[in-house]
Amino acid sequence: xxSSESILTGLAAIANExxxxxxxxxxxxxxxxxxxxxxxxxxxRVLGGLLVVPVLSVSATAWVSGNPFNAATxxxxxxxxxxxxxxxxxxxxxxxxxTFVWAGAGSLALGWLYPHLGTSRSAGxxxxxxxxxxxxxx
Numbered sequence: 001x002x003s004s005e006s007i008l009t010g011l012a013a014i015a016n017e018x019x020x021x022x023x024x025x026x027x028x029x030x031x032x033x034x035x036x037x038x039x040x041x042x043x044x045r046v047l048g049g050l051l052v053v054p055v056l057s058v059s060a061t062a063w064v065s066g067n068p069f070n071a072a073t074x075x076x077x078x079x080x081x082x083x084x085x086x087x088x089x090x091x092x093x094x095x096x097x098x099t100f101v102w103a104g105a106g107s108l109a110l111g112w113l114y115p116h117l118g119t120s121r122s123a124g125x126x127x128x129x130x131x132x133x134x135x136x137x138x
Contacts, residue, residue: 014065021061025054029112041092048085052078 002010015022032050042050055078062071095101 010067014061014067017065018061021057025057026112029108033108041094043090044093045085045088045090047093048081048088052081052085055081 055074059071059074059078062068062074096104
């Protein structure tokens with residue numbers, strides 16, 4: 001069994017090497033939220049299917065990165081979610097109560113905007129474009 005330090009170091013390396021994928025998912029999330037904002041309401045079944053795609057992305061990235069445990073775990077999760085989503089109704093989604101919408105929007109904004117994409121950039125103008133690897137502290 002690898003140590004927790006080696007697991008975290010490996011995950012940090014994956015995050016640093018696959019930054020473009022993470023940025024792509026952030027853009028996709030922005031497009032999805034924008035579509036919801038202009039009134040698009042997918043069916044519950046379609047929404048479930050859309051939730052499978054990022055889980056499959058994690059599984060594929062784990063396989064390519066040589067992490068078979070995470071790859072298999074996320075592949076199983078994707079299969080289970082696909083099975084569940086195929087049984088969900090075809091009716092359109094609806095917005096929840098405002099309290100839940102705001103709580104969800106806040107959580108989504110935090111996850112979307114939080115600077116966690118593998119490398120960090122300095123805010124100083126002299127350091128624009130310079131990156132440093134993600135540091136793992138145990």
